[in-house]
Amino acid sequence: MAGSQATGTLWVLLAGLVVMFVAPLVVETYTLTLLVIYAMLALSLGLIWGFGGILCFGQTAFFGLGAYTYAIMAINIGESTVPALLGILVPALFAAALGAMMFYGRLSDVYLGVVTLVVTLIFFKFMNSTAGPEYQIGAARLGGFNGIPGFQTLNVPGDPRAYIYDRSLYYVCFLALLIVYVLVRLLLASPFGRIAVAIRENERRVELMGYDARLQKALLFTVGGAIAGLAGTLYASWAEIVTPGMFSLGQSAEIIIWCIVGGLGTLVGPMLGAVLLGYLKFRLGQQSAIDNSLILGLILVVVVLALPRGVLPSLMALWERRRRRLSMRAPRRRGRRPEASDV
C-alpha cells in the first residue's frame, strides 16, 4: 500500500514537472501563476477537509491573512525573505489559536462552519473599515477598501533589487506547489496523517485508543492554515496589491467548490478542480453573455447532486470497475488462466 502511494506521488510529481514546462506554451504565465496559487489554496482545504474531515468555510481567512502579513511586513522591511516567512507563520499561528479554541470546545460540522465563516467575515468587515490614517502598522497603512498597493514583491533572498516576477515567479510558485504537495504526502503517510484520517472516519474510536483527537485536529488545521498563508503570500506578490476582497465569502465559496468538484479524499482532485474552474472563470470573465457565478453555482449544485464524491474519485472508481470487468472477461477468452486470488 505504502509502496503504491509512493509511486503515485512520483507519477504526480513527474506529470507536474511536465505540465510546468508545457503549460506556458499554451497559456500565458501571468494567468498560469494565479492558477497555480489557486491550486495551492485548494490543496490546503483538500488536506483538512478531505483527510481531516474539517469543513472550514473560511479558508480565505488564512489566505488573506498571509497576504496582508506579507504586504505589511514587506513595506516595513523592504526585503521579501522575512515577510514571506511571516506570511506563512502568522496564519499558521492564527489557525493554531482558532483551531485550539474550536476543537477543544468540541465544535463540530455546522458549528465549525459558522465559526470559521464568522471569523472570515470579521476580517472582511474590519479590513474594509480601515481606510483612516489611524490604522497603520509601522509604515504600512491598511487602506480600507482600497487595500495595500506598492509593496516590495518577492525578490531573490538577500538582494532586494533582484525581483522575482513574471515567468520566474511562475516557476517559483509551481515549484513551491510541488514541494508542498510532496510534504503533504509525507505528512499523510506518517503516523500523524494516519491518525488524522482515522479521526475523520471515527473520532470516538480513535479517542478510545488513547489519541487526543482535539490536538490532532488542531495541528492539522494549523498545517492547512500555513499552506493557505503561503498561497496568500504568493498571491500578494503576484497581484502586487492586497484588498479586503481576499476575505470575501465569494472567495471562500470558490475554494469549497474546487475541492468538492475535484474530489474529496484526494490531493490531486482539489488542485485540478482549482485549475480547471479557475481557468473556466477566467474565460467566462472575457464574455458578458452569461454571468460567471451562474455557471459556477450550477456546477456546484450538479456535482453535489450527481457526483457527491467529486469528479476525480468518480472517474477513478469508473476506471477501476472497467479494469476489473476487463480482467474478469480476459480469462474467459483465453481459456484457463489462474485467478488472481490463486497466485
Next chain:
Amino acid sequence: MDFATVVILDILYSIAVLVLISAGLAVVFGMMRVINLAHGEFMMLGGYATIVSVNAGINIWVAMLVVAPLVVGLVGLAVERLVIRFLYGRLVDTMLATWGLSLFFIGAASMIFGNTTTGISTPVAGFALGAYQINGYNLFIILVATALLVAVYAVLRGTRLGLVARGTMQRPDMASALGYSADRVYMTTFFAGSALAGLAGGVLAPLVGLVPTWGTAYIAKAFITVISGGASVIVGLLSGSVLFGLVSQAFTILFTPVVGEVALLVAAVILLRLLPEGITGRFFRGRL
C-alpha cells in the same frame, strides 16, 4: 427621556430586523434540519419581486406582503422539488448545494436586472419626537416582526397543519403510518420558509438600494442568529435575535456601526464556544 425612547426604538428595530431575516431560515432549519444558504438570495428575489410589481403599478403593501412571499415561496417550491429533496439528512451536502443555488440566483439576477441599484421609497412618513426624527418605517418593521412571530407560533401550536408538521419532523415513519405524506409536509414547510424569506426581502427592499448581491449581506447574520438560537423554532429565533440585536445596537451606539457588526460576530463566536448546541440546546429545552 426622548433620547431613551429613541435608543429603545433603535434596539427594538435591530432585533426586529434579525427576527425578520432569520425567520425563514429558522423554520427550515428548526423543523427540517436543512440549512439553506440561498436564504439571502431568496430575500433578494423577494426584494426584486416587490420593486418590479410596484413599478408595474401594484399597490406597495400588496407587493410587499403578498406578491413577494408568494413569488419566493414558489421559487422555494421549485428548489425543494429539484434539489433539496434528494439531500434530506445530509446536512453538509445541503449547505453546499444551496450555496451553489445562491451563486446561481446572484448570477441570474445580475443577468436579468443588471448590476445597478434599484429602489423604491418607503411608504410610511417619519415623525418628530422631541428633538429627534423617527423613521416611521422602522415602527412598521417592528410590527411586522412581532406579527410574524405570533403567526408562526399560532400556526405551529394551534392548527392541525402545524401539529402534523411537528409530528412529521419528530417521527416521519409514524406520520406516514398515520396517513400523512412526509414528502408533502417537507414540501409545504420549505414553501413556508421560502415565503418568509420573500416577505423579509419585500419588507426590507424600500430601505435599501437593491443589487443582486444584496442577500449576501444578510445570510451570515441570519445563519448566526439561527444556529446560536438552537433547534427550537420560536424560542431559538427570539433569543438569538434579542441577544445579537442588543449587542450590535449597543456597540453601534457606543462606537460605530462597523464595531457593532464586528461585536455581533465576536459575540457569536464566544457564544458558540460556550454553548455549542445553541441557546435553546441548554436553556428552554424542548420548547417550540
